[in-house]
Amino acid sequence: MHDDTSGGSDARARGMMAEATPFLRASGIEKHYGQTRALDGISLDIANGEFLTLLGPSGSGKTTFLMILSGFVSASAGSLHELGTDITRRPPEARDYGMVFQGYALFPHMSVEDNVAFPLRVRGMERGTRRTLVHDMLARVGLAAHARKKVSQLSGGQQQRVALARALVFRPRVLLLDEPLSALDKNLREQMQAELRSLQRDSDTTFVFVTHDQAEALHLSNRIAIFDQGRLQQVGSPEDVYERPENRFVAEFLGQINLFPVSGLRAEAGRMTGAFEGTALVAPERALAPGAAHLAVRPENLRITAARPEGAVNALQASVEEAVYGGARINLVLRTASGTPVLCDLPAGSDAGLVTPGSPVWLSWEPEKCLLLPQDA
Amino acid sequence: MGTYRPGPVAILLAVLAGLFLLAPMLAVIPMSFTPFRYLKMPEGELSLRHYRTIWENADWHASIWLSVRVGLVASSIATFLATAFSLGMWYVQPRLKALLIGFVMLPMIVPPVVSAVILYFFMSWLAKAAPAIGYDTFWGVVISHVVMVVPFAVVVVMVALSQIDRRIEMAARGMGASIWQASAWVILPNIGFGLVAAWVMAFVLSWEEIAVTLFITSINAITLPRRIWMGLRDNVDPAVAAISVILIVITLAVVLGRILWRETRK
Amino acid sequence: MPAPLNAATVGPAPRARGWRTGGWVLIALLPLFLCAAYLVPFLGVANWSITLPEPGLGQYARVATDPGVHSVIWRTLRICALVTLLAVILAYLLTYVWIHGNRPMRILAEICIIVPFWISVLSRAFGWLVVLYNRGILNTWAQDLGILSEPLTLVRNDVGVVIGMVHFLVPFAVFPIASVMRGLDTRVLMAARGMGAGRLRTFWEVFVPMTMPGIFGSAVIVFVFSLGFFVTPALLGGGRSIMIAEYVYVQIFQASNWGLAAALSVTMIVIVSLLLLALMRLTRVEKLVR
Numbered sequence A: 001m002h003d004d005t006s007g008g009s010d011a012r013a014r015g016m017m018a019e020a021t022p023f024l025r026a027s028g029i030e031k032h033y034g035q036t037r038a039l040d041g042i043s044l045d046i047a048n049g050e051f052l053t054l055l056g057p058s059g060s061g062k063t064t065f066l067m068i069l070s071g072f073v074s075a076s077a078g079s080l081h082e083l084g085t086d087i088t089r090r091p092p093e094a095r096d097y098g099m100v101f102q103g104y105a106l107f108p109h110m111s112v113e114d115n116v117a118f119p120l121r122v123r124g125m126e127r128g129t130r131r132t133l134v135h136d137m138l139a140r141v142g143l144a145a146h147a148r149k150k151v152s153q154l155s156g157g158q159q160q161r162v163a164l165a166r167a168l169v170f171r172p173r174v175l176l177l178d179e180p181l182s183a184l185d186k187n188l189r190e191q192m193q194a195e196l197r198s199l200q201r202d203s204d205t206t207f208v209f210v211t212h213d214q215a216e217a218l219h220l221s222n223r224i225a226i227f228d229q230g231r232l233q234q235v236g237s238p239e240d241v242y243e244r245p246e247n248r249f250v251a252e253f254l255g256q257i258n259l260f261p262v263s264g265l266r267a268e269a270g271r272m273t274g275a276f277e278g279t280a281l282v283a284p285e286r287a288l289a290p291g292a293a294h295l296a297v298r299p300e301n302l303r304i305t306a307a308r309p310e311g312a313v314n315a316l317q318a319s320v321e322e323a324v325y326g327g328a329r330i331n332l333v334l335r336t337a338s339g340t341p342v343l344c345d346l347p348a349g350s351d352a353g354l355v356t357p358g359s360p361v362w363l364s365w366e367p368e369k370c371l372l373l374p375q376d377a
Numbered sequence B: 001m002g003t004y005r006p007g008p009v010a011i012l013l014a015v016l017a018g019l020f021l022l023a024p025m026l027a028v029i030p031m032s033f034t035p036f037r038y039l040k041m042p043e044g045e046l047s048l049r050h051y052r053t054i055w056e057n058a059d060w061h062a063s064i065w066l067s068v069r070v071g072l073v074a075s076s077i078a079t080f081l082a083t084a085f086s087l088g089m090w091y092v093q094p095r096l097k098a099l100l101i102g103f104v105m106l107p108m109i110v111p112p113v114v115s116a117v118i119l120y121f122f123m124s125w126l127a128k129a130a131p132a133i134g135y136d137t138f139w140g141v142v143i144s145h146v147v148m149v150v151p152f153a154v155v156v157v158m159v160a161l162s163q164i165d166r167r168i169e170m171a172a173r174g175m176g177a178s179i180w181q182a183s184a185w186v187i188l189p190n191i192g193f194g195l196v197a198a199w200v201m202a203f204v205l206s207w208e209e210i211a212v213t214l215f216i217t218s219i220n221a222i223t224l225p226r227r228i229w230m231g232l233r234d235n236v237d238p239a240v241a242a243i244s245v246i247l248i249v250i251t252l253a254v255v256l257g258r259i260l261w262r263e264t265r266k
Numbered sequence C: 001m002p003a004p005l006n007a008a009t010v011g012p013a014p015r016a017r018g019w020r021t022g023g024w025v026l027i028a029l030l031p032l033f034l035c036a037a038y039l040v041p042f043l044g045v046a047n048w049s050i051t052l053p054e055p056g057l058g059q060y061a062r063v064a065t066d067p068g069v070h071s072v073i074w075r076t077l078r079i080c081a082l083v084t085l086l087a088v089i090l091a092y093l094l095t096y097v098w099i100h101g102n103r104p105m106r107i108l109a110e111i112c113i114i115v116p117f118w119i120s121v122l123s124r125a126f127g128w129l130v131v132l133y134n135r136g137i138l139n140t141w142a143q144d145l146g147i148l149s150e151p152l153t154l155v156r157n158d159v160g161v162v163i164g165m166v167h168f169l170v171p172f173a174v175f176p177i178a179s180v181m182r183g184l185d186t187r188v189l190m191a192a193r194g195m196g197a198g199r200l201r202t203f204w205e206v207f208v209p210m211t212m213p214g215i216f217g218s219a220v221i222v223f224v225f226s227l228g229f230f231v232t233p234a235l236l237g238g239g240r241s242i243m244i245a246e247y248v249y250v251q252i253f254q255a256s257n258w259g260l261a262a263a264l265s266v267t268m269i270v271i272v273s274l275l276l277l278a279l280m281r282l283t284r285v286e287k288l289v290r
């Protein structure tokens, strides 16, 4: 069963792929564990050479989907095609995909270079060629000096690099990564994100990357596929999913957002107008089931002024409740006249008088900077 | 609040239980030094004559040597079969897993005397079909011992496998390793300790095996336990005390060594 | 600068396929061996039981009706029950000290449990012979100290058999109990003590009930093990106190009555299977093993 939103995202994904045979196509993948539906009808095309991130909360089915791509888990229903060939039942050892596991799964009894040489060794490559490829790869990930060490002597970040080197050295067509960065501390994680990007660019390999961290997904990906409860919620570029979420789950999962319940929606001239606490608010037009909806605005799209700005379409009166100084940004919590909390995110150095708690202000935003979301079932 | 500790009554009773467990082993020590030719405690003077018997008598030598050879071969075969089986189960995870494991555990669960009757039947049949490996032969004993000790080796190897991270198998497989490459290069090196433990366990069990051996040997293949048995059956031979002391001292040394090693490492 | 990543292509692994087949080959060796060396011969034994000396269920009828066989079976069951009771009590005490004692106590208890476990059943039975026989250590001491005037007969009867078997089985009885005791939350016990329950009361009303699964598992295992016991009864019973396993030996090697030996074997398998099924029904075996 597809619901509206995932059906819509399928269409969008196919549209982007045009008519050409997709590199990888998952159609209607389901996975049941007894009563649990780990995956519930996932259809998704993956383009050659793209960096696709599977994003979703823990338990949403990301790992299961990745395992089905890799062949370690077989789907209960649905099919998987690579360049038009059905590979649903092809075993993992014959898929020729690289994989980086959560926790890395390095071979603990081998040195760094033996770990990286492993995929070449199983392919019967002779020692000389093998050494060259291994050392090039280790140099590429900055581990040339550690080739002879045991993997247990390396730090977490270095082990991560060994796992990447090992998964890329045999030039797989696809690299599957399951939360590879989640065990690293914040600085190291950011550094590795940059390296992953550049590795992906240099290697022309398709990356399918799993994470539950939305910032990571936004930084890294060409496209993001958002999972929740075993269903695909939306697929699109980082900008797409961040700026134009298709439902409330996607909107809220990708960062903070203010949701104003609006009623009595009317469409006119490409815009829709509805009432929130007696104030008319305007947003770009969107096909919605009739009735109530949410008008969603990201905190950074709100402006604050002392008086109602001239000609503002969307404006609400509110008072500052709390201001948190965060270096480059200031985070405000405000309340509207009738008590609805609103989050607002301003660049540091904004008008100091307005951001002190207690001060009455006007909130305003461009209609183009907000959107309407369907009310949940 | 301290930790929960046994009280004095429990300790006293446990000490008595411990003495009960150690008593027979302590008792054979003086007996092994008796100067008499029959089972009688030494009175004053001690003698090493029974140790000399073990040291010099060709029959005892032959039995010790046979038990060593049987133990080496049987434990190696048992470890090989157990490792293959456990690895295969670990890789395939078949639906019939419980049934298959139950089947290979049978010789451990079935009462030893029943196993002995079964192997007696098998060896008698082999004695007609292939006399060289049947009743009362070296290979007959080896085959029977493999049957009896292999379940224990399976348990040890399976426990060892359960300790290792499944993802290293998946990693090897995903990188294109064949099952043989993954086994030889990745999995087996990581359960080396378990394999050694399984082998040692199998060797010790074969070395001590008596119930089945009694049924499948008579005058040619006399293992050490069988010779001890013969020394106990009719007129008790104090040489049994000497050999028992030797075996007890070896066991004690190994067990104490292990405990010491463990305790000092902490 | 390192070479670009997309320089050489390597291609798929040539020999990778066949994990399933290979896995089944690995699995198959041992069951095949056991089929040939154990299962098929077992069917042969079962066949003996209904064909020797003549076809029919005569041997089973004998197992069911013969007073000689019955007295052996009853003695076996009686001795095994007594042995189980004693072995579990001793094992419980030792395990209690082994798991909850301080470090020296733990090490001593471990030595008392592990050393006998690894020593050959023959040496252990022989040791009891030395302790118990008419001119053995126990009788000599007792007479020297004037406690006894006549030596007590302790071997070549049920007493010796029971002592020897208990001694053999205590280490086996320890493991299921130990696995349950290790898993106990001792804070419950501390709480009981804290609420004013005495040591004895805490032990009987909290500790023992909490370890009941271990006691039960241990009892079944010891009972099943003891049923087929051969060496210790044969040596310490001295041919007088015959249990079922020795009876089977006698049927094969002295009475040449293979049919009866086979029928008894099959009967024992059936009894043991029923006992183990009951065990699996009542507790989860995995918990006892781990």
Ligand SMILES: Nc1ncnc2c1ncn2[C@@H]1O[C@H](COP(=O)(O)OP(=O)(O)O)[C@@H](O)[C@H]1O
Residues within 6 Å of the ligand: A033, A036, A037, A038, A056, A057, A058, A059, A060, A061, A062, A063, A064, A065
């Ligand atoms: N082997 C399994 N057996 C039973 N349930 C499983 C198994 N693997 C995953 N699940 C269930 O499937 C759902 C999705 O799991 P998973 O794919 O691991 O999620 P994620 O990786 O997004 O955290 C979860 O509810 C999980 O409990």
Ligand SMILES: [Mg+2]
Residues within 6 Å of the ligand: A059, A062, A063, A064
């Ligand atoms: Mg996961």
